[in-house]
Amino acid sequence: MSVVFQDERKIKQGEVIAKLRRMQGIKQEALGKMCPSNFSQQKISEIESQIVIEEPTLEELAVALGVTVEFIKNFNDDNAIYNIQHNHDFKDHAIAHQNHQPIFNETSKLTSLLEKLVQDDSVKTQAILDLTKVVADLAEEVKRLKEN
Template sequence: MNTATKPNHIGRKISRIRELRGMKQEALAIELGVSQQSISLIEQSETIEDEKLEQVAKVLGVTAEAIKNFSEESMIYNIQNNYEGSNKGANSISVSNFNCTFNPLDKLVDAYEENKKLYERLLEAEKEKIAYLEKLLNKK
C-alpha cells in the first residue's frame, strides 16, 4: 500500500487560487510589479520565499497560511457542507429542497399583463396625440 503524500506545491496552489479568484497571470503580475513570465515561474515552483508568498497572498486577498494550507478536497468539502440549510451534525446526511416561494409562470403571466397594460396606455397616448394634431391642422 502506497502511503506517499502529495508534495506541498505552493506554485500550483497559487495558480489555483488565482484561477478561482478569476484573475489572469497578467493581472497578478501587474499588481506585483513583475512580468507575466515571473508569475508563470512562481506557479511552476514547488517552494517560494516567505516574503514573496506574503506579497502574492495580499494581492490574491488571502493569507499566506491560506495558500500553504489550500487543498481542492477541502474546498469541495466546504462547498458541499456549507450551503444554506445544511445540517451541521458530524454524521448526518443532509438533503435540502430549495422551493421557490412563488410560481415562475405566475410571474411571467404578471409581466405579460403589465406589458399589455403599458402597450395599451402607449397606444391611447398616441391616439390622443394624433387627435390633437388633427385638431390643430383643422384650425389652420
C-alpha cells in the first residue's frame, strides 16, 4: 500500500534547513563554517527565515547537511513522520523490526515466590505441630495402658 500526501502548503526551505540542522545537533555557526562560502551565524539565521533560498546557497547547505537539494525542496513533515512510522521497504518485502525486549517485573515475581514459600512453610509447621500433638496423645495413651 502506498500513501501519497497531497499538500497544498508552500514548503518553507528556510524552516527545512533549520529542522535538518537541529535534527543533526548542529548550531547555526557550525553549519555556516561547514559551507564553502563560510556563512556567519547571522547569515544562517537569515537564511532559515527565508521561504525560498537561492539555488547556489541551497546547494551548499544541502551538501553541508548531507542531503540533496530535492530533499529540501520536497521536505514534508507529514510524509517524514508517515515514513518513519511505516518503515516499509517494498524492494525486499521487509518491514521495520523493533527490538522487542519486554521488561519483566522481577520483584513481583520474587515476592510471589516468597509468599508461596512462606505459605508452604506455615503448612508444614502446622503439620509438625499436629503430629507432635498426636505423638503426645499416643504417649499418654500408652502410659495409661501400662498403668492398667
